[in-house]
Amino acid sequence: MKKKKITYFVLAVLLGAALLGAWNYYNRISYMQNALEAEYQRSFFDLVKHVENLDVLLSKSLVSSAPKGNIITLTSIWHEAENARASIDQIPVGLKLQQSQKYFAQIGDFAYTLAKQNVEGKTIDKKDWDKLLELRNQTRKLNRELHELQNRIASGRISWGNMDKTGIKQKISKTTPEPMGELMFKIDERLKDEAPTLVYDGPFSDHVEQVKPMGVTGDLVSREEARDKAERFIDNPRGIDYSIVFKGDVNGSIPAYSFIIKPPGAAGDENILLDISKKGGHVIWYINPRGINQPKITLKDAIEKAENFISSRNYKQMVATGSLREGDVITVTFAHKQDGVIIYPDFIKVSVALDNGEVIAFDSQGYLFSHRARNLPPPKLSEEEVRKRIKDELKIERIRKAVIPSPSKKEIFCYEVKVKFNNEKYLIYINAATGDEETILQVIESPSGTITL
């Protein structure tokens, strides 16, 4: 009898403990869910606020006739658009709201570009004003829609609620609509159709996505021709008897064949991958993932190996513009040189293993995208005039001519002025036609010794 009593007692205690544990667990989960829901609500309510502000600011930019005041309005638009972007990133369906994200990114970028033009003394022209009007009208519509959603949330009719119980993946594939998510997707779909196309001088301009590779020249090559070219292209100082297998077609910005190049007997972790363009049979990139043994060659020799490699692969008129050593690999960047001008957009990267000087990685996407013969008009500024524009505190180490890419992938013909300030080095780019300072880069050198090319 006593035994039984003890058993019951123990069972009761266990049950009690289990219930207590479950209750505690449940409490914690609902606490966390509420915390998460609060995060999502905050992001959404913030988003609504930022869109409301954008509506007002865009309207002001339309009626402003004072260029200086407009600079402030335009930079405020940039600021609010970035805020809206940050809010939308944090709502649970943000991953699928790509058009909305792009919409805010573009408004901000566009307003920033216009503000910059205003600073340079250019007022907003008719074309840009029309775009601002279009954006204002679209934002006003968006503002109304979001407010409506906000009211429905506030009255408790919809919520982000159980977005997190099962994860977004199931939610998306389910046929029953997830209220808040579905309503947001609807807005996103509408923006896809209705948002204006924006072409301007900024990184998110619509023309940037449509850039076509200009350096991919020549006739279509067959898969067999491409295979032979690939086999001849890779660096093989160890004389390995590779077997080369077609992996598949690549449907990216440069249509290509993809090959796997296998060393005999390896387990697969030393397979080289290589993509070669269908048009012209240009090797786009290859990566050999092999491990590197004890370094034996000097950095200078490695750079020379890289130079020999690209010139033997028929890339002429290339100069080394930079190098980066990481572990036992050095990566050298080369740029094309035309009439003594460095063309930075036409770049190629070559990685050399420091154990035997083998080229273990190659990439020519930059070159293939932008290379062509350029029309370089004689600079309006002389080197002497450029020299005068540099502050007296800076010591000029070198001046040379270069073409650099603008944020919107346009090209700018500049003087590249390398200066020393205290112990820091900078590259200042002065527009060869207008004398404007286009950009400044700091040259980072590590104390373990620097290679300056």
Add this chain to the structure above:
Amino acid sequence: MTGNRQKRGILYSIIIISLSLIITIIVMYNHNKEISLQEFENKGETGEVYSPEVGYPSSDDLWLLARLVSGEARGEPYQGQVAVAAVILNRVRSPKFPATVAGVIYQPHAFESVSNGQIWAKRPSAENIRAARAALNGWDPTYGSLFFWNPFKKVSKWIWSRKIVQRIGRHVFGI
């Protein structure tokens, strides 16, 4: 008899309690064992190179990127690991995604390994770090892809509406 049994019961509970304590301590210790940043800070020597992007991911992002590569592309070929890291950086540059590496990686529901904690489960291997670094230095075998997924796993229908660019290892990469 009962006294003996009670004693034994006490002994067992002591053993069980101490065992669970030890296990708890081990688990907690492992949890707190973090990788020192120094492991990642093996910065290279740098020559001058033109890199015009403002806000271009810095080497501070290396650590987080290597974590994600470890969580998402463990067991993939090296090139596939570089590709996964490249997708993150392509998103950072895209107007359709957050503008920082942390923003992209921690975007709600963006990555399985962040949702299920795999990103913190294991240390990134030397290869993961090398792959993340290659991507930071501009290697992109995916031609600007913004998505990757494993076609053998259950994924949302929506993801299949993306245009597939390239397949590396078990992942497909798409825009």
